[in-house]
Amino acid sequence: MAKPTVDYSLYLVTDSGLNHPSRTLLQSVEDSILGGVTLVQLREKDLDTPAFIDLARKVHAITKKHNVPLLINDNLDVAIAIDAEGAHVGQDDISCVEARRLLGPNKILGISTGTPEEAQKAMADGADYIGIGTCFMTQTKSPKRTLGPIGVRTILEAIPAESELKTVVIGGIKHDNTRRVVTHSAGAHGRIVDGIAVVTGIVGAQDAKVASEQLLSEFKIGHELATIKHQNNVRGAVQDGRASVEDVIKFFPQMLTTLREKSPLTHHISNYVVMNDTANATLALGGSPIMAPSAVEAEDLSKVVSSVVLNIGTLTDSFVDCMYEAGKHANAQSKPVVFDPVGAGATKLREETTRKILNAMHVDIIKGNAGEISTIAKIVGGGDKAETIAMRGVDSLGSGFSNPAAVVQALARREGAVVAMTGITDYVSDGFRTVAIENGHAYQGRITGSGCMIASSIASFAAISPDDHFAAAVAGILALNLAGEHASTRADVHGPGTFRAAFIDEIANLTPQQMFNEARIKTVTV
Numbered sequence: 001m002a003k004p005t006v007d008y009s010l011y012l013v014t015d016s017g018l019n020h021p022s023r024t025l026l027q028s029v030e031d032s033i034l035g036g037v038t039l040v041q042l043r044e045k046d047l048d049t050p051a052f053i054d055l056a057r058k059v060h061a062i063t064k065k066h067n068v069p070l071l072i073n074d075n076l077d078v079a080i081a082i083d084a085e086g087a088h089v090g091q092d093d094i095s096c097v098e099a100r101r102l103l104g105p106n107k108i109l110g111i112s113t114g115t116p117e118e119a120q121k122a123m124a125d126g127a128d129y130i131g132i133g134t135c136f137m138t139q140t141k142s143p144k145r146t147l148g149p150i151g152v153r154t155i156l157e158a159i160p161a162e163s164e165l166k167t168v169v170i171g172g173i174k175h176d177n178t179r180r181v182v183t184h185s186a187g188a189h190g191r192i193v194d195g196i197a198v199v200t201g202i203v204g205a206q207d208a209k210v211a212s213e214q215l216l217s218e219f220k221i222g223h224e225l226a227t228i229k230h231q232n233n234v235r236g237a238v239q240d241g242r243a244s245v246e247d248v249i250k251f252f253p254q255m256l257t258t259l260r261e262k263s264p265l266t267h268h269i270s271n272y273v274v275m276n277d278t279a280n281a282t283l284a285l286g287g288s289p290i291m292a293p294s295a296v297e298a299e300d301l302s303k304v305v306s307s308v309v310l311n312i313g314t315l316t317d318s319f320v321d322c323m324y325e326a327g328k329h330a331n332a333q334s335k336p337v338v339f340d341p342v343g344a345g346a347t348k349l350r351e352e353t354t355r356k357i358l359n360a361m362h363v364d365i366i367k368g369n370a371g372e373i374s375t376i377a378k379i380v381g382g383g384d385k386a387e388t389i390a391m392r393g394v395d396s397l398g399s400g401f402s403n404p405a406a407v408v409q410a411l412a413r414r415e416g417a418v419v420a421m422t423g424i425t426d427y428v429s430d431g432f433r434t435v436a437i438e439n440g441h442a443y444q445g446r447i448t449g450s451g452c453m454i455a456s457s458i459a460s461f462a463a464i465s466p467d468d469h470f471a472a473a474v475a476g477i478l479a480l481n482l483a484g485e486h487a488s489t490r491a492d493v494h495g496p497g498t499f500r501a502a503f504i505d506e507i508a509n510l511t512p513q514q515m516f517n518e519a520r521i522k523t524v525t526v
């Protein structure tokens with residue numbers, strides 16, 4: 001028989017130990033197929049071969065009835081005995097070459113991979129597909145390190161665009177992270193995972209049919225979004241409906257007026273150093289802050305706030321737990337998330353936390369100084385050849401990137417986010433529109449938290465500009481830079497201390513018209 005064509009979209013991997021107590025494994029398998037599962041793998045680590053064969057025959061009867069291929073985990077004898085459609089092997093099991101020899105050319109063969117090298121070897125050794133994982137921590141495996149969508153992307157990018165090798169992602173995939181995993185792991189050359197492999201999310205569910213329906217629907221949405229993102233990147237042009245930079249600037253006075261009328265509430269998980277200043281800057285601008293670092297209230301808050309700021313300045317485990325919760329709920333409710341990776345390059349903990357946050361949620365706007373942005377470029381990779389900018393503590397050292405506009409534009413495209421990089425000149429890009437903002441005053445660099453206040457200002461503008469976060473980021477920076485300029489010329493400002501107070505005053509005094517008249521913003525063509 002010829003090798004069956006396989007739809008990898010929703011791949012059920014069974015585990016008797018995790019099956020919901022109210023259902024038998026056979027019931028879960030059938031329910032999941034009725035809910036849309038397209039491929040089944042029978043994984044039984046503790047059964048001897050005769051018992052495994054017995055169970056496999058029963059499962060096979062169900063999968064055959066519904067025309068869904070069945071693969072057997074690890075035990076090739078079982079796969080051959082029941083004439084399953086194929087097998088899946090791990091890195092420590094029988095080799096891929098040997099498995100192919102035993103199965104013959106017309107059976108489906110998959111192998112688990114966790115590195116680009118393993119993926120390339122699987123391709124050379126004749127695998128049909130690879131399982132890429134572990135993506136997130138799971139009940140079934142406790143790996144030393146999880147890949148996250150960023151790690152999955154690195155593996156996808158190691159597979160040549162023309163290769164027919166199929167890919168599924170595995171490890172902790174649930175309906176509420178599927179969309180993000182699929183979109184965020186999509187490779188620069190356009191490769192998107194062909195499917196999601198799920199264990200607990202299906203067999204552990206009381207209703208495996210409903211769980212499968214939800215997962216399949218999320219996978220399809222994620223796949224479509226990833227395809228659109230790739231097409232936009234390839235097109236490389238301003239997308240239809242995206243306002244030009246000139247039009248964006250013309251609209252700034254109206255944006256400030258709207259912000260003051262609506263006074264959007266922003267959930268801040270910020271640092272101890274700047275918490276008071278960022279709250280006051282938000283109020284002075286016209287927004288409304290709530291500083292709430294407990295994970296316990298993050299879900300409740302997500303229902304009432306209009307945007308979220310995540311700032312890792314004074315990092316503790318409990319702050320980070322709250323960031324995951326707040327980010328997850330904000331994503332689910334389409335509320336913009338602004339990420340301020342304070343000091344990201346300064347220590348391993350900050351770099352790892354930055355990686356985890358980028359993996360755990362979709363960040364709409366990334367705001368950082370050159371050192372922080374260079375660390376993120378290093379984490380997410382992708383060949384934009386960003387130089388490494390050193391940091392000392394939370395401050396960026398040196399004169400910055402040789403081509404800062406190219407760095408922010410490349411990072412924005414790669415992350416599908418708006419990237420704002422502060423410094424003497426600030427750069428903002430959504431991957432298509434890239435600007436340099438010349439406003440601002442050196443005094444801002446002499447007080448702590450002026451970058452953090454900018455993240456708050458961006459979040460207030462993002463709340464009233466849900467369809468254009470690029471406009472929000474530029475407006476957010478401009479507003480505070482104008483306030484910095486105005487404060488610096490005041491007769492009562494004699495140094496950083498008096499500047500700090502005057503700065504808050506001038507944020508409040510800013511007029512909508514100044515947002516247009518005094519803007520020194522230019523488009524940069526990369």
Ligand SMILES: Nc1ncnc2c1ncn2[C@@H]1O[C@H](COP(=O)(O)OP(=O)(O)OP(=O)(O)O)[C@@H](O)[C@H]1O
Binds near residue numbers: 369443449
């Ligand atoms: N010399 C300068 N001239 C003009 N503007 C400046 C200057 N230094 C800083 N700024 C402005 O200060 C703001 C904060 O930028 P900066 O890069 O200093 O942030 P940061 O290092 O993240 O700050 P922090 O960590 O203290 O919050 C930006 O809007 C930037 O334009």
Ligand SMILES: Cc1ncsc1CCO
Binds near residue numbers: 394448449
């Ligand atoms: C100085 C400092 N240290 C941790 S956070 C912070 C404020 C600047 O972000």
